Amino acid sequence: MLRLRRTGGNLLKYCTKCNVKVNTNGSKCPLCSRPLSQEPDVKLDTADGVSEPIMDKEICPDGLAGADAADFKDWSRYPSPEGGSGYRYNFLLRLFIFISIVVGSTCLLINLLTYEGNLWSLYVIGSLLYAWVVIGYPLLRKRKTGQIIVVVAIATSIYVFSLELATHTKGWGLTYVLPFIFIGATLVITFIILIKRLKWREYTVYQTIMVILGFLPIIFCVTGLANPMWPSILSAFYSLLTLVGMFVFVDKKYKDELIKRFHI
Amino acid sequence: MAFMAYTNMNENNWYKLDNAAKIYPAISGPGSSSIFRVAALLKQDVDPQVLQEALALTAPRFPALSVRMKRGLFWYYFEFNPETPLVTVEKAPPCRPIKPDENNGYLFRVSYYKKRISLEIFHALTDGTGALIFLKTLVSQYLTLLGHGVFTYAGILDCEDYPSVSETEDSFRKYSGPKSNSKWKEEKAYHVNGTKMPSEYLGVVHGIIPLNDFIKLARESNVTLTMYITALIIYSIYRTQLNNRRSYAPVKVSVPVNLRQYFPSKTLRNFSSFVNIGMSFDGQEYTFEQILNTVSQAMKSEVQPDKLIGKISANVNAEKNIFMRLAPLILKNVVLRTAYNAYGVSQFTCSFSNLGAIKLPEEMEQYIERFEFVLGAPAANMINCTACSFKDDLIITFTKMMHETDIEKFFFRYLTQQGLSVTIETNRG
Numbered sequence: 001m002l003r004l005r006r007t008g009g010n011l012l013k014y015c016t017k018c019n020v021k022v023n024t025n026g027s028k029c030p031l032c033s034r035p036l037s038q039e040p041d042v043k044l045d046t047a048d049g050v051s052e053p054i055m056d057k058e059i060c061p062d063g064l065a066g067a068d069a070a071d072f073k074d075w076s077r078y079p080s081p082e083g084g085s086g087y088r089y090n091f092l093l094r095l096f097i098f099i100s101i102v103v104g105s106t107c108l109l110i111n112l113l114t115y116e117g118n119l120w121s122l123y124v125i126g127s128l129l130y131a132w133v134v135i136g137y138p139l140l141r142k143r144k145t146g147q148i149i150v151v152v153a154i155a156t157s158i159y160v161f162s163l164e165l166a167t168h169t170k171g172w173g174l175t176y177v178l179p180f181i182f183i184g185a186t187l188v189i190t191f192i193i194l195i196k197r198l199k200w201r202e203y204t205v206y207q208t209i210m211v212i213l214g215f216l217p218i219i220f221c222v223t224g225l226a227n228p229m230w231p232s233i234l235s236a237f238y239s240l241l242t243l244v245g246m247f248v249f250v251d252k253k254y255k256d257e258l259i260k261r262f263h264i
Numbered sequence: 265m266a267f268m269a270y271t272n273m274n275e276n277n278w279y280k281l282d283n284a285a286k287i288y289p290a291i292s293g294p295g296s297s298s299i300f301r302v303a304a305l306l307k308q309d310v311d312p313q314v315l316q317e318a319l320a321l322t323a324p325r326f327p328a329l330s331v332r333m334k335r336g337l338f339w340y341y342f343e344f345n346p347e348t349p350l351v352t353v354e355k356a357p358p359c360r361p362i363k364p365d366e367n368n369g370y371l372f373r374v375s376y377y378k379k380r381i382s383l384e385i386f387h388a389l390t391d392g393t394g395a396l397i398f399l400k401t402l403v404s405q406y407l408t409l410l411g412h413g414v415f416t417y418a419g420i421l422d423c424e425d426y427p428s429v430s431e432t433e434d435s436f437r438k439y440s441g442p443k444s445n446s447k448w449k450e451e452k453a454y455h456v457n458g459t460k461m462p463s464e465y466l467g468v469v470h471g472i473i474p475l476n477d478f479i480k481l482a483r484e485s486n487v488t489l490t491m492y493i494t495a496l497i498i499y500s501i502y503r504t505q506l507n508n509r510r511s512y513a514p515v516k517v518s519v520p521v522n523l524r525q526y527f528p529s530k531t532l533r534n535f536s537s538f539v540n541i542g543m544s545f546d547g548q549e550y551t552f553e554q555i556l557n558t559v560s561q562a563m564k565s566e567v568q569p570d571k572l573i574g575k576i577s578a579n580v581n582a583e584k585n586i587f588m589r590l591a592p593l594i595l596k597n598v599v600l601r602t603a604y605n606a607y608g609v610s611q612f613t614c615s616f617s618n619l620g621a622i623k624l625p626e627e628m629e630q631y632i633e634r635f636e637f638v639l640g641a642p643a644a645n646m647i648n649c650t651a652c653s654f655k656d657d658l659i660i661t662f663t664k665m666m667h668e669t670d671i672e673k674f675f676f677r678y679l680t681q682q683g684l685s686v687t688i689e690t691n692r693g
Contacts, residue, residue, distance in 0.1 A: 015688075020677075021685070023688065030669070260278050
């Protein structure tokens with residue numbers, strides 16, 4: 001019995017070298033790159049189901065005889081690959097990085113060449129790093145507000161602490177600035193939770209981190225790094241109140257949220 | 265801890281990642297997406313609006329897949345995703361990494377191109393079996409919305425039903441035992457050489473072969489399809505890459521094993537293991553029959569329920585280790601990545617995954633031309649292979665990161681020499 005095998009109204013192309021039919025818009029065999037011919041259109045349905053292919057004329061470059069354009073197009077099953085890879089060249093970012101490197105290294109060089117016992121260039125480099133964290137962190141990628149608050153609070157604390165160390169003006173940073181940064185950040189997150197009630201889950205994590213940080217100044221007090229003690233005690237007290245508040249107002253949900261984030 | 269009425273979700277709608285899933289977030293990156301695709305080729309062009317509607321109806325039936333991934337301090341976890349997943353038109357090569365903001369945080373991508381509906385899914389969510397059930401249910405919903413009837417059997421879930429607990433269970437934990445008789449360390453495998461494509465491309469070569477002819481061919485040698493194809497992959501690599509020479513390491517194919525065949529699990533999450541089947545070449549000339557013999561022997565001895573249980577138990581016990589649990593996520597990722605590079609990817613030359621015969625309700629078959637199964641970027645291994653069959657067609661698909669076509673050329677030419685008719689389709693022109 002003779003059987004005519006057709007696809008989409010057209011005959012498939014054929015590679016005589018690989019003995020395979022090819023479903024393509026192209027004119028070359030994807031396996032061996034030789035030119036394709038038209039499929040041997042008549043197949044003998046023999047007992048073993050296989051017959052020697054009958055070779056046929058080469059395909060004319062502008063398509064198949066008798067095939068209309070619409071059918072012809074339909075043969076490609078995949079979109080043609082797009083050139084772009086999603087890789088973007090951010091000139092402005094690279095410019096700022098380069099300017100930072102130039103400024104930082106120039107200051108360091110001048111400082112070292114005219115060294116008189118004062119490493120002032122470290123202030124410049126430290127400030128540049130701090131600026132990169134505070135400005136770069138929120139801008140370079142999409143970040144959550146809570147994330148930004150926590151990172152900026154921590155970065156500012158470290159910056160203030162280093163300034164204090166570098167200038168030998170002992171005490172002001174650890175005693176006053178740090179506790180108030182923590183109180184401020186906790187307060188801001190509390191307000192966000194009150195305003196965006198639907199998103200409270202997300203912010204509880206940042207709130208928890210800030211509450212834990214809020215107890216940190218107490219350690220400075222005990223070790224004598226911070227003196228007078230009242231700002232540190234205030235920070236710890238405020239953290240404690242926030243913690244109690246979270247348990248009072250969202251109790252079980254808050255606990256569940258913590259289990260979720262901190263399960264081991 | 266209490267559970268929700270009809271899922272395994274913890275209170276507050278979240279899951280732990282299952283045992284197999286835990287590795288994927290750690291090892292995934294631009295070069296290795298850990299994403300695979302199952303796709304259905306319909307007989308008519310896809311209507312995107314109807315598909316979107318079908319997806320919105322289907323997704324809630326699969327709570328195990330309708331999640332987004334979050335970072336905890338110690339582990340990743342899946343959280344219920346209240347948004348609607350979106351249908352997109354296929355533009356890029358298959359199995360591109362899914363960005364978190366691309367599909368409302370979903371870890372799968374449903375796309376269409378002409379007649380094809382594709383589901384690309386992050387392996388951490390589920391394996392081939394789970395993904396196929398999702399795709400079949402989605403396609404059946406799509407056809408139902410077009411007024412072609414209602415289909416709710418043969419592996420298609422009824423979207424009006426509640427999800428059942430068994431569908432979201434972590435079967436690894438359920439079926440693993442205290443005894444882990446498995447060794448992770450195996451001999452390193454041969455790795456193929458080739459010219460690497462840019463990482464954003466992925467070469468796909470489908471070979472469509474009459475199923476019954478292939479079964480007849482495999483029966484002549486008294487082996488299964490999986491054994492035959494695995495052996496032919498090894499033979500192709502041996503002939504094209506080694507040119508009959510001695511190899512510094514055995515050519516090994518990693519073959520995933522669906523554990524649902526051996527354990528009564530109905531989970532739609534991951535539940536598969538794998539075996540590495542291979543052969544060393546010492547410089548003597550080997551025939552295909554010799555390789556086929558070695559492969560079928562190895563498979564028969566390796567694919568045994570007790571051996572597989574030992575393997576998954578080893579992994580589950582490692583996950584339960586208290587030091588592993590207490591390590592912060594950042595550290596865990598480093599450990600997992602290192603372990604995977606040392607004991608995972610270096611131990612096989614390529615993988616071959618056989619999804620098997622895909623069944624549909626009889627009335628639904630007429631609307632579907634065929635199914636396709638594509639593995640994502642094979643990272644260090646350059647080439648991967650899959651197979652699945654639907655009705656009379658077997659589709660063998662090579663996914664590759666290299667320009668050269670030697671391996672698949674040899675593979676398909678060998679099959680045509682055995683008298684099989686092969687139709688080739690690729691995504692390159």
